[in-house]
Amino acid sequence: xxxxxxxxxxxxxxxxxxxxxxxxxxxxxxxxxxxxxxxxxxxxxxxxxxxxxxxxxxxxxxxxxxxxxxxxxxxxxxxxxxxxxxxxxxxxxxxxxxxxxxxxxxxxxxxxxxxxxxxxxxxxxxxxxxxxxxxxxxxxxxxxxxxxxxxxxxxxxxxxxxxxxxxxxxxxxxxxxxxxxxxxxxxxxxxxxxxxxxxxxxxxxxxxxxxxxxxxxxxxxxxxxxxxxxxxxxxxxxxxxxxxxxxxxxxxxxxxxxxxxxxxxxxxxxxxxxxxxxxxxxxxxxxxxxxxxxxxxxxxxxxxxxxxxxxxxxxxxxxxxxxxxxxxx
Amino acid sequence: xxxxxxxxxxxxxxxxxxxxxxxxxxxxxxxxxxxxxxxxxxxxxxxxxxxxxxxxxxxxxxxxxxxxxxxxxxxxxxxxxxxxxxxxxxxxxxxxxxxxxxxxxxxxxxxxxxxxxxxxxxxxxxxxxxxxxxxxxxxxxxxxxxxxxxxxxxxxxxxxxxxxxxxxxxxxxxxxxxxxxxxxxxxxxxxxxxxxxxxxxxxxxxxxxxxxxxxxxxxxxxxxxxxxxxxxxxxxxxxxxxxxxxxxxxxxxxxxxxxxxxxxxxxxxxxxxxxxxxxxxxxxxxxxxxxxxxxxxxxxxxxxxxxxxxxxxxxxx
Amino acid sequence: xxxxxxxxxxxxxxxxxxxxxxxxxxxxxxxxxxxxxxxxxxxxxxxxxxxxxxxxxxxxxxxxxxxxxxxxxxxxxxxxxxxxxxxxxxxxxxxxxxxxxxxxxxxxxxxxxxxxxxxxxxxxxxxxxxxxxxxxxxxxxxxxxxxxxxxxxxxxxxxxxxxxxxxxxxxxxxxxxxxxxxxxxxxxxxxxxxxxxxxxxxxxxxxxxxxxxxxxxxxxxxxxxxxxxxxxxxxxxxxxxxxxxxxxxxxxxxxxxxxxxxxxxxxxxxxxxxxxxxxxxxxxxxxxxxxxxxxxxxxxxxxxxxxxxxxxxxxxxxxxxxxxxxxxxxxxxxxxxxxxxxxxxxxxxxxxx
Numbered sequence: 001x002x003x004x005x006x007x008x009x010x011x012x013x014x015x016x017x018x019x020x021x022x023x024x025x026x027x028x029x030x031x032x033x034x035x036x037x038x039x040x041x042x043x044x045x046x047x048x049x050x051x052x053x054x055x056x057x058x059x060x061x062x063x064x065x066x067x068x069x070x071x072x073x074x075x076x077x078x079x080x081x082x083x084x085x086x087x088x089x090x091x092x093x094x095x096x097x098x099x100x101x102x103x104x105x106x107x108x109x110x111x112x113x114x115x116x117x118x119x120x121x122x123x124x125x126x127x128x129x130x131x132x133x134x135x136x137x138x139x140x141x142x143x144x145x146x147x148x149x150x151x152x153x154x155x156x157x158x159x160x161x162x163x164x165x166x167x168x169x170x171x172x173x174x175x176x177x178x179x180x181x182x183x184x185x186x187x188x189x190x191x192x193x194x195x196x197x198x199x200x201x202x203x204x205x206x207x208x209x210x211x212x213x214x215x216x217x218x219x220x221x222x223x224x225x226x227x228x229x230x231x232x233x234x235x236x237x238x239x240x241x242x243x244x245x246x247x248x249x250x251x252x253x254x255x256x257x258x259x260x261x262x263x264x265x266x267x268x269x270x271x272x273x274x275x276x277x278x279x280x281x282x283x284x285x286x287x288x289x290x291x292x293x294x295x296x297x298x299x300x301x302x303x304x305x306x307x308x309x310x311x312x313x314x315x316x317x318x319x320x321x322x323x324x325x326x327x328x329x
Numbered sequence: 330x331x332x333x334x335x336x337x338x339x340x341x342x343x344x345x346x347x348x349x350x351x352x353x354x355x356x357x358x359x360x361x362x363x364x365x366x367x368x369x370x371x372x373x374x375x376x377x378x379x380x381x382x383x384x385x386x387x388x389x390x391x392x393x394x395x396x397x398x399x400x401x402x403x404x405x406x407x408x409x410x411x412x413x414x415x416x417x418x419x420x421x422x423x424x425x426x427x428x429x430x431x432x433x434x435x436x437x438x439x440x441x442x443x444x445x446x447x448x449x450x451x452x453x454x455x456x457x458x459x460x461x462x463x464x465x466x467x468x469x470x471x472x473x474x475x476x477x478x479x480x481x482x483x484x485x486x487x488x489x490x491x492x493x494x495x496x497x498x499x500x501x502x503x504x505x506x507x508x509x510x511x512x513x514x515x516x517x518x519x520x521x522x523x524x525x526x527x528x529x530x531x532x533x534x535x536x537x538x539x540x541x542x543x544x545x546x547x548x549x550x551x552x553x554x555x556x557x558x559x560x561x562x563x564x565x566x567x568x569x570x571x572x573x574x575x576x577x578x579x580x581x582x583x584x585x586x587x588x589x590x591x592x593x594x595x596x597x598x599x600x601x602x603x604x605x606x607x608x609x610x611x612x613x614x615x616x617x618x619x620x621x622x623x624x625x626x627x628x629x630x631x632x633x634x635x636x637x638x639x640x641x642x643x644x645x646x
Numbered sequence: 647x648x649x650x651x652x653x654x655x656x657x658x659x660x661x662x663x664x665x666x667x668x669x670x671x672x673x674x675x676x677x678x679x680x681x682x683x684x685x686x687x688x689x690x691x692x693x694x695x696x697x698x699x700x701x702x703x704x705x706x707x708x709x710x711x712x713x714x715x716x717x718x719x720x721x722x723x724x725x726x727x728x729x730x731x732x733x734x735x736x737x738x739x740x741x742x743x744x745x746x747x748x749x750x751x752x753x754x755x756x757x758x759x760x761x762x763x764x765x766x767x768x769x770x771x772x773x774x775x776x777x778x779x780x781x782x783x784x785x786x787x788x789x790x791x792x793x794x795x796x797x798x799x800x801x802x803x804x805x806x807x808x809x810x811x812x813x814x815x816x817x818x819x820x821x822x823x824x825x826x827x828x829x830x831x832x833x834x835x836x837x838x839x840x841x842x843x844x845x846x847x848x849x850x851x852x853x854x855x856x857x858x859x860x861x862x863x864x865x866x867x868x869x870x871x872x873x874x875x876x877x878x879x880x881x882x883x884x885x886x887x888x889x890x891x892x893x894x895x896x897x898x899x900x901x902x903x904x905x906x907x908x909x910x911x912x913x914x915x916x917x918x919x920x921x922x923x924x925x926x927x928x929x930x931x932x933x934x935x936x937x938x939x940x941x942x943x944x945x946x947x948x949x950x951x952x953x954x955x956x957x958x959x960x961x962x963x964x965x966x967x968x969x970x971x972x973x974x975x976x977x978x979x980x981x982x983x984x985x986x987x988x989x990x991x992x993x994x995x996x997x998x999x
Binding site: 108 | 544545548549551552553554562565640641
């Protein structure tokens, strides 16, 4: 086993109901080193949230089929039974969610919710758990921490709630933190505080982080590596600087062009025509081809493999070698 | 919080008064001169007038109400027109009997409802959900007096294992929690439990199912909590709504089911109300309705306060 | 019922290009919180000062962006301007005329001012087809049904939705971006002069957002509209607006040309807000957040300058004096003592002789 925190190979996740099969994740492979931050970038329907939840096997058990190889912190998550999985969740891997108002139990205090996690995974007494809960609230920089232990979620503002959720997630010092758009619902000044807090905590606790977002700016601010997701696949992956400076895949380029950031005013934004494909009926070839200005006949028969001008920065596009040359020109 | 409690208690007072007024008025709106219940039909007019004056039935209505209210607040509910005994004496035994029946039926109904409702909420859409829902709907739809009679025919007549009527052996007054008395309680409480069981099944099913669909359940699983702990969270979240329904059901049952009590000759308030209505025994009617309504108001108050304690989102202002 | 007309024309300009289309003076809206022993009977326990005396002009043909965070009052402001709420104090003047008795009636006003909301699904009646939703308002204002339907089809085409394909659909059959286009078409149905856009693209994916923003720009020039664009997304506001108004805790913090402000804000809050945008350049990352703590609650705002407890440049006068909007440059004003000559702040310019 290598030293990687996460090893995913050819991960497939589909939701099977009587009426249809939705192929949400179609062959995702990546590694995550300890202390590394990976941002999965994508829009709605790309499969990014499903992938994240699959890393904890948190998808609804009845309908979900997970195939492929997935090792997190040395544990094989595809083969593991529910018992082992519930031991791993919260202790080795933890997750924070987008909307803390709905993600926290409304009728329990914050202190109780933190304590509950600690007592579940660690053999300590209640007093010790309470002490650690207070420590955690201070770690996430919640003012008046002692008072907030007895507060209910609805009594706190959005930023504080999100910090509380982070405290709950970190209560058992997980090795991997999963974050599903944790700052999307927050104000701008609070968002940057939370992002910086997460970076700081990652360094302090030595965690790996996988962050799902649709906001390129967020990726730019905290990621080491970025993976762009479309129709259940990584269509581009690479170090954040290289990917944002010189994107290889037409979809990534489209996202960058569509994201408002200092384009001259009055100039039209680049848009990506069309809509994402139906995950029940994926095309055989490149899923982005119907919307791609550079598409040609060779894109259709099969899904392009990942390739790139340098190791570590690759994209699923048959034109990529050419793009590499274009970039130099 | 104290303000809230005091305010809720104070709200109960005008409600109780209004209830008293309504039941006072209802009785007088009904056709039939109450005096005719007391004096024989061929009594001379002078005697009729005398009786009327003696019972205060000649005074204007608002005065009658004020007088009645004054007496009630002193604990005097008047005397029964039919038997001459103080109303409170008639009521005491009946209320106690109805309460016993109501509480036992409620507990039974709640238990059944909780089990069926919990199962169908968790396994929504599956066979067990459909089975439980069918049972619940049947429970609510079946006329309970008919069910009572069926039970009597089955268990008392055919198999002769349980008594068909009364609240104790040989209808002796007084109650004891011994088998001789409890076996009289079984059939009527099962009969009465069926409706609350159905209603609570549906209520719990809906609440549990809604809670299980909420996002924080995913967070709980994500923390590695086991099924038992998640169930605990669901119960606490569901409690305010479910307890409200249960409280109301208890309130209804305490009102006494005239039909079931008649079927089983259970000497409770329903039975009492039944005869008082036919006899136009106004004091008994008023007293009984008032006492039952006060109980209901109290139960509602308890439910309100309990909800506030259990659900931190309800403002305690 | 009066005669139904065949078409609605845009109500012509009254005051000429120099007159502001919308003039807001001292606009205030407070919400009382109930409490005490007898519920609403006692004195209110607290007052939410959602909007507390804002004044600004909206010029004809411009796009004025309003930015701010939770609790700043921008949504309440939009509803006040749309006359969906009555202000506690202050006045709104539309092209020289007040709204209410003696000026424009509400119906006349609403013919000229329309709104697009953030939640595209909640804004549409789920029981009406989108074509019917768009045709609804013209019919209310006297247009014959046939004409209204024709207009609806015209507008669907104008927003990029094929009328034959989309006119008969229900809101739940459309995607978020398509629904928002329907809302825009509906806002255009009465040929208004001003459209208030309250976070119109916040709930949309980035690629769809770009499409809708392009559409809004096209429609503005095609139909001669004025926009009031409310958003929390600073990048979007920069892209679409000519001028920007920054709100903090119910008051105006800064107002001026968007390029000027984005290049160098005069108000410390605006500077912090602009600084909070995540950088698109990974080589240029922040280590400290520009502002700590959460946006405060509009109940019980701080005395003096409302931003002073969080401001790096705070000095004693800031907690006692409410800074008026002072000139910080051409057409650029900021409510900060540092911009007000002679205010007592060490950074303030000297008084003119």
